[in-house]
Amino acid sequence: MRDMLKRIVLVVFILLVLMAVSGYFYMQKHPMEGKSSADKTLNISGNQISK
Template sequence: MRDMVKRIVLVIFVLLVLTAVSGYFYMQKHPLDEKASVNKTMNITGSKVSK
C-alpha cells in the first residue's frame, strides 16, 4: 500500500514537472502580446482604450 502511494506521488510530481517545462518552452516561443492585453482593457466609461 505504501509503495503504491509513493508511486502515485512520484507520477504526479513528474507530470507537474513536465507540464512546467513544456509551458516554459511554449512561452519562449509564443510570448504574451502586451498590445493585445492593453487593447482589451476597459476604462471607467466602458469604451475600449486605444494606444
C-alpha cells in the same frame, strides 16, 4: 499500499514538472505580445479591469 502511494506521488510530481517545462518552452515560443497578466485580469462579470 505504502509503495503504491509513493509511486502515485512520484508520477504526479513528474507530470507537474513536465507540464511546467513544456509551458515554459511554449511561452518562449509564443510570448504574450507585451501584455502583462494584470492587463488580462477579468472580474466576475467578464469585463476587463483597467487601471
